[in-house]
Amino acid sequence: MSLDKSFGKAKSLGGQRNVLNKIERIKLLMKKNLWKDGDKVIGLPKEKIIKLKKLKTEKIDKPEPKTNWEEIKK
Numbered sequence: 001m002s003l004d005k006s007f008g009k010a011k012s013l014g015g016q017r018n019v020l021n022k023i024e025r026i027k028l029l030m031k032k033n034l035w036k037d038g039d040k041v042i043g044l045p046k047e048k049i050i051k052l053k054k055l056k057t058e059k060i061d062k063p064e065p066k067t068n069w070e071e072i073k074k
Contacts, residue, residue: 020047 020028025044029035 016051017049020049 022041022044025047026035026041028047029044
């Protein structure tokens with residue numbers, strides 16, 4: 001019996017997430033010093049993922065190396 005083609009495609013569907021999961025939220029709160037030991041994990045504030053955009057850099061024209069093709073062909 002063979003497997004259907006649709007199996008295994010679930011991994012490729014993972015896109016950009018909007019909200020952090022519980023463990024990531026606790027780590028972020030620890031960095032901000034807002035988490036204390038003994039706090040409840042239920043009702044944590046949602047933290048959005050900061051999406052960084054790549055800055056477009058200007059391409060610098062590099063001078064091409066000058067070669068004498070006539071001498072190379074001989």
